[in-house]
Amino acid sequence: MTMRHLVTNYLEDHDIRTISASRREEVPGLLARNTPDLVVLDLRLGQEDGLDLLREIRAQSDVPVIITTGHRRDEVDRVVGLELGADDYLTKPFGLRELLARIKAVLRRREAAPSAAQRDAEKGRWRFGSWQVDRRLRRLTNAAGEPISLTKGEYALLMAFLDAPQRPLSREYLLQATRVHEDIFDRSIDVQVLRLRRKLETDSSAPSIIRTERGVGYVFTLPVERL
Structure with a gap:
């Protein structure tokens, strides 16, 4: 077989x-x-x-x-x-048991993602660099005013960074801030960071907006202005 x-x-x-x-x-x-x-x-x-x-x-x-x-x-x-x-x-x-556990974990993450957006209490527009976020519409736009599509997980992660810009954030903090926790592997945050970098960075292989802090986690380097 x-x-x-x-x-x-x-x-x-x-x-x-x-x-x-x-x-x-x-x-x-x-x-x-x-x-x-x-x-x-x-x-x-x-x-x-x-x-x-x-x-x-x-x-x-x-x-x-x-x-x-x-x-x-x-x-x-x-x-x-x-x-x-x-x-x-x-x-x-x-092992097949590990595959089953990974499948269930990924599906739980997908089911949990909408709740982070639903609990997004603070609305308004924020600016960082040449980007703007409209939290009421949950929309990210670039310097040309073009909307950039974000998954629910990417949006939740971006909000966590915008809530604490220019501060090193641990993977554990980001797991909590995006409401993705319990038995989820740390690398789930790394996956989301990789995806978000592809949307924001000029060169995602040499990131300057979301920088890796070795031994800590990540830091969102740009100042954030609330409009």
Whole structure:
């Protein structure tokens, strides 16, 4: 029995309805017809480069994605996958119980994300650098006045930074500030930071707005003005 069938059978045994694909060309149709709650993506799907498929998924959907990486280039694949918007990763070989736990954790994060926005008590417009945020409309605009799309998680993280600009913030603080906690892995914040950097930074590989504070967490470097 292939690993794909082992995973499918295990998840079905734990009351998670699954569909699977063995070839890359099957995936877009399956996603369009079924609108899944989560995707587990093997980056070596059918000998193809799964990173290209991840790009395609992210261009069309905000569905949570857990990537699995093999033995070759797994460090590179992992980092690039997170930068492209994967929500979590597992390195082979992995246990089926761990995969199930990761799936449940990612789905809990997705369910919890709206509550942070709902509890966003303070409304108004804020400016940082050439950016503006309208908290009443939950809208981010760039220097040209163009709206920049943010996921609920990215928006919650941005609000946490704007509430405490130019201060080093630990991952634990950010987990609490975005209402994502309990058994969520610290790297879930790292994933959100990577995504937010892609929206805000001129060069996300050399960030200047959201800077990493080694051994602490992150600092939002720009002053914030409330309009």
